[in-house]
Amino acid sequence: xxxxxxQAALADLDNLRGRHPAVFATPHGQxxxxxxGVAVLLALACYGFWRLEFSFARVGTGLSQLAHIVGMMMxxxxxxxxxxxxxxxxxxxxxxxxxxxTAAVLAFPVGFLAAKNIVPNVFAHxxxxxxxxxxxxxxxxxxxxxxINVVGLGPFAGILAIAVSDFGAFGKLFSEAIETADRKPAxxxxxxxxAHLHVVRFALVPQxxxxxxxxxxxxxxxxxxxATIIGIVGAGGIGLHLAEQIRVLEWxxxxxxxxxxxxxxxxxxxxxxxxxxxxxxxxxxVV
Amino acid sequence: MQLDxxxxxxxxxxxxxxxxxxxxxxxxPPEQVRQAQAAYRSAVAAKRLRTGLGVVLLIVALWLAGIAxxxxxxxxxxxxxxxPDYVLNLAPPLTWANLGGDIASWFWNIETWLRLLxxxxxxxxxxxxxxxxxxxxxCFCSTANLEKxxxxxxxxxxxxxxxxxxxxxxFALLFVVAFGLGPMxxxxxxxxxxxxxxxxxxxxVVENIDMKPVEGATAxxxxxxxxxxxxxxxxxxxGFTSYTLLRFEIxxxxAAVMGFVGAGGIGQDLMEAxRKFYYxxxxxxxxxxxxxxxxxxxxxxxxxxxLIGMEQAR
Numbered sequence: 225x226x227x228x229x230x231q232a233a234l235a236d237l238d239n240l241r242g243r244h245p246a247v248f249a250t251p252h253g254q255x256x257x258x259x260x261g262v263a264v265l266l267a268l269a270c271y272g273f274w275r276l277e278f279s280f281a282r283v284g285t286g287l288s289q290l291a292h293i294v295g296m297m298m299x300x301x302x303x304x305x306x307x308x309x310x311x312x313x314x315x316x317x318x319x320x321x322x323x324x325x326t327a328a329v330l331a332f333p334v335g336f337l338a339a340k341n342i343v344p345n346v347f348a349h350x351x352x353x354x355x356x357x358x359x360x361x362x363x364x365x366x367x368x369x370x371x372i373n374v375v376g377l378g379p380f381a382g383i384l385a386i387a388v389s390d391f392g393a394f395g396k397l398f399s400e401a402i403e404t405a406d407r408k409p410a411x412x413x414x415x416x417x418x419a420h421l422h423v424v425r426f427a428l429v430p431q432x433x434x435x436x437x438x439x440x441x442x443x444x445x446x447x448x449x450x451a452t453i454i455g456i457v458g459a460g461g462i463g464l465h466l467a468e469q470i471r472v473l474e475w476x477x478x479x480x481x482x483x484x485x486x487x488x489x490x491x492x493x494x495x496x497x498x499x500x501x502x503x504x505x506x507x508x509x510v511v
Numbered sequence: 512m513q514l515d516x517x518x519x520x521x522x523x524x525x526x527x528x529x530x531x532x533x534x535x536x537x538x539x540p541p542e543q544v545r546q547a548q549a550a551y552r553s554a555v556a557a558k559r560l561r562t563g564l565g566v567v568l569l570i571v572a573l574w575l576a577g578i579a580x581x582x583x584x585x586x587x588x589x590x591x592x593x594x595p596d597y598v599l600n601l602a603p604p605l606t607w608a609n610l611g612g613d614i615a616s617w618f619w620n621i622e623t624w625l626r627l628l629x630x631x632x633x634x635x636x637x638x639x640x641x642x643x644x645x646x647x648x649x650c651f652c653s654t655a656n657l658e659k660x661x662x663x664x665x666x667x668x669x670x671x672x673x674x675x676x677x678x679x680x681x682f683a684l685l686f687v688v689a690f691g692l693g694p695m696x697x698x699x700x701x702x703x704x705x706x707x708x709x710x711x712x713x714x715x716v717v718e719n720i721d722m723k724p725v726e727g728a729t730a731x732x733x734x735x736x737x738x739x740x741x742x743x744x745x746x747x748x749x750g751f752t753s754y755t756l757l758r759f760e761i762x763x764x765x766a767a768v769m770g771f772v773g774a775g776g777i778g779q780d781l782m783e784a785x786r787k788f789y790y791x792x793x794x795x796x797x798x799x800x801x802x803x804x805x806x807x808x809x810x811x812x813x814x815x816x817x818l819i820g821m822e823q824a825r
Contacts (some may be wrong), residue, residue, distance in 0.1 A: 229731070269640055273634040274692040276775065286581065286690035293689055312581075318576035325573070361804040365680070365768040369785045370793075374593045379580045453678045457771060457782075460580070470684050478685075486676055 278339040305477065309465060313484055317492070319379050319454075320447040323386025328440045331391050333399025333435075336424070341405075352395070357394030361440045364450045379460025386447050388453070391445065401435045402428065436487035441496040441503075444468035448492045452485045552768060601794040618795050623776060628803055630694060630775035635766040637698045639759040642705025646671075647751070649706065650713035651739060656722060671714075674707025679765050683774045694775025701762050701769070710760055716750040717743065749818045756811040763807050767800050 233240065241248050267400060302309055338352040368385035375381050409427035418426065455463025470476040520538075520761075539547075603617040618624070651657050653667040679700050686696030724742035733741070770778020777796060784792035 231617065239714075265640065269637060272637045276630065276633055276637070278695055278697065282690065282695065286686070288694075289689040290686070291687065304817070314579040315581075318579035321572060321576045322580055322582065334644075357805070357808075358801055361764065361808075363764050363768045365771055366781065366785075366797070366800075369771075369782060370597070373785060373788070374597050374743045375590060380582065380587070383580055437687070449676070449678055453680045456680060456684070466681065467684065470688065473688070482677060485678075485681075489676055 288469065293475055296475040300480035300483050301476045302480045303474070303477055305465075308483065309462065309484065310352075312455070312462040312465050313488060315379050316451045316455070316463075317448060317488065319382040319386060319461050320492075323383045323391060323451070324440060324444045324447050325396050326383065326387035327390035328436070330387070331394035332436075333397055334395045335402060338395055339402035341403055347405055353399075356392045356395040359388065360396070361392075362371035362389070364389040365454060365457060368454040368457050372458055377458045377460075380460055382451060382454045382459035385459060386450060389450075390443055390447065391501060394439070397439050398432070398436055401432045401439075401496075405431045414480040438500045440503050441500050445489065445493045445496045449485075452488075477511075526750075533731070557676075562569050600790040601797075603791045610670075617791055620792070620795075624796060624799055626778065627770075627777040627780060631766045631769075632807075633764065634694050634697050634701065634769060634774075634776050635759060635762040637703055638701025638733070638766065639755060639762050641698070641702035642758070643709055643751075644756045645702065646709035646713050647708040649710050651716055653714045653796060654685055654717045656718055656720075657725070657743070667710075668714075671710035672705045674703050675711060676707070677704075680705040680772060681766070683769055683772050687773050692773040694769075697766060697769035697774030697776060700774065701765060705758055705762060706764075709754060712754045713747070713751055716747050716754070720746045749821060753815045758817055760804070760807050760811050764804055767804075807808065 260410045311425070332353065334356070338349060338356065340349055364385055368381060371381040371384040371388075375384065376439050405428055409431065410423045413423045413427045451461050451463075452466070453462035456467040458464060462485065466478065466481045466485075469481060572719070578817050605613045605617070649667055649671060652663050653671060655664065658664050658667075682703055683696055690696045690699070693804050702731035720743060724746070725738055728738040728742045765783075766778075768778045770776040770780070771782050773779065777800065780802070781793070781796045783789075784796060
């Protein structure tokens with residue numbers, strides 16, 4: 225069948241060309257743009273590879289080293305340190321839970337301040353939004369190092385680091401949820417004689433609270449992953465043991481720790497998804 | 512509040528100065544009112560019970576977490592002055608009289624830091640580029656509409672999940688041991704994490720395409736690569752580019768901390784400054800990092816808005 229179609233099309237080629245000139249014309253301008261773009265990307269990549277001292281020899285030896293390491297990682301085994309690792313895992317989940325909740329509680333009022341419909345002042349809105357973006361722009365590991373300097377090593381620095389770095393994210397998300405809330409319940413409250421605070425309590429909060437709870441649960445899962453790595457700089461949790469075992473080249477313990485991290489994140493992901501489904505239902509889940 | 516005692520209601524004669532039409536409101540018979548109130552009360556009670564249970568569980572979880580996280584509130588409030596002290600220490604000694612000179616001495620090492628920032632941006636760029644290429648190759652194997660073999664789908668999805676879930680820093684630590692110190696392990700760590708993250712996003716874009724051009728290409732006898740090139744790519748390229756730019760912005764933040772484990776970039780200097788208590792250096796480098804992230808944020812947002820506009824105009 226295809227050969228019959230192809231033969232018929234080839235026989236009629238001149239007619240087709242006349243009827244659909246745009247399909248058969250060579251797109252010179254578009255092609256030049258695409259080739260130019262790809263050339264720029266490639267040139268930048270080559271410059272990057274040169275400047276960052278990539279070399280095939282290094283990649284080769286590195287890959288063989290990596291294969292050797294992965295071989296030593298199997299089978300994963302905790303040795304005699306299982307209780308220590310399990311306690312560190314509990315610490316990690318505790319850091320994530322307390323950090324996320326602190327950030328949510330602190331960001332709740334700030335979300336209202338950053339929302340255009342609560343605080344119509346454009347200047348205040350801009351300032352608060354930029355302040356939250358600044359906090360978000362600094363990675364959680366940097367906050368962990370700073371808080372270690374303030375409160376010392378240990379999980380408390382980790383809780384504060386996660387709380388502060390999430391405060392920025394929650395402030396922005398909460399304010400967006402408030403700005404996109406439905407106006408009709410607010411008008412209902414005003415029509416029965418409610419003041420501004422009544423509008424917030426009875427018309428706005430019941431709408432945005434499920435959305436906020438859903439976002440907090442989503443970030444709880446993401447923060448469990450962050451909590452596992454801030455231990456690498458000393459802020460408590462399982463990251464400390466991970467960095468330590470890598471430094472002493474105990475690869476089977478390293479793979480066991482990575483496995484523990486993966487399982488924990490998967491469990492927290494499952495819990496968080498179930499709770500989010502229960503709170504806001506499948507149709508409204510965005511992430 | 513006594514729900515049973517409904518006070519007798521008589522309509523007001525004026526409402527906001529306008530006369531009210533009396534007798535225009537229908538009143539329910541008292542039996543129905545009582546039934547409705549009972550149903551409302553039981554619904555509210557059930558919801559309150561669920562919320563109360565949730566709050567109790569949360570408090571128990573918080574208490575356990577407090578034990579595991581070594582939370583000592585007395586110690587916290589005794590030492591809480593250290594945080595504003597630290598922030599004040601970070602502030603550089605700027606004076607109005609000698610503003611230019613003070614800023615110059617605040618950023619005394621600006622050439623080295625700018626060089627390291629360029630390194631950081633290049634690490635993020637190369638990592639994102641390699642990751643995007645890898646994700647592009649893998650994403651078509653993990654979509655239900657383009658890949659009919661179930662084992663290929665499951666295998667590629669699990670692989671992408673693994674790349675995504677293991678934190679970048681863990682990959683960086685392993686690669687530093689295997690490849691040595693320097694920016695190369697940082698690039699590879701970011702690339703692998705990006706393969707996972709972008710692979711999932713690309714797969715979602717591909718799963719939402721219109722299948723009709725694919726069917727058309729298959730009907731004319733095109734093989735898999737040709738089908739993808741002519742019927743899938745024109746639909747998904749702008750979505751792919753948008754997600755790649757978003758990922759680049761996230762990776763700039765990640766590349767800034769790669770230096771904490773020796774994988775290149777400005778993180779190394781930042782960690783040194785924090786650990787050695789060089790307060791003004793810490794604030795200078797933080798200002799540089801925040802400014803870079805903001806600029807990249809704005810630039811990628813512009814390009815992404817242009818791409819979304821182009822997509823909607825199709």
